[in-house]
Amino acid sequence: MKFTKKLQALTIAAALAVMPISAYAAQSEGTIELKTVGSLLFGGTVTQLPGCGTFHGDHGYAQYYVPEDARTYPLIMWHGMGQSGRSWESTPDGREGYQALLTRDDWAVYIVDQPRRGRAGYTHAEHADPGKHPTSASEGGVWEAFRNGIWQPGEKATVYENSQFPLTPDAVDQFFRQQTFNTGVEPATTEHYKFLGKTMSALVEETGPAVW
Secondary structure, three states, X not given: OOEEEEHHHHHHHHOOOOOOHHHHHHOOOOOOOEEEEEEEEEEEEEEEEOOXXXXXXXXXXXXXXXXXXXXXXXXXXXXXXXXXXXXXXXXXXXXXXXXXXXXXXXXXXXXXXXXXXXXXXXXXXXXXXXXXXXXXXXXXXXXXXXXXXXXXXXXXXXXXXXXXXXOOHHHHHHHHHOOOOOOOOOOOOHHHHHHHHHHHHHHHHHHOOOEO
16 A cells, blocks of 8 residues: 655645635635524433432434525434544635535535534443544544554654645644544444444434435
């Protein structure tokens, strides 16, 4: 597998020419007309606690944007490993993300934080052990998981040839800062995957037929 150029050299070389991330905020592609915007919590469990108390947790979170002339089916955007719905909002170098691109094209969008992640972090599950989540716990693991390049322990990160990742200091910084730990364990078991599927099904019950 080919890869070229050390990440550190690339980011330092680009530092003088890069546009500040904040400058992209003034470069939108035009107005987005929305019928409504909001959020909802879906799925989840209710645990009966000793002493007649209850604990509502393990739900998902969705922030939605519905254009004025929305298409028939909404799009449900589910983040990747170690991330949250923030991944869909803007690119690491500050350009518009799918949150804006799709709604401008009249797609209703539901951006999800899965249970035990981000704004859906409320859980009664056993506390997460970062050591059990090497991709989330190691920035080298994150770099490789998102196929940016190879980053071996004790060595500098490399970048795959023809990678389209925006190799600027600000973009790399933003990429790593959008990672987030699980607030509860996420076992790699069929039972847990079924739990996630059931939770996401609860969102579709709210949205009606959708694409994700």
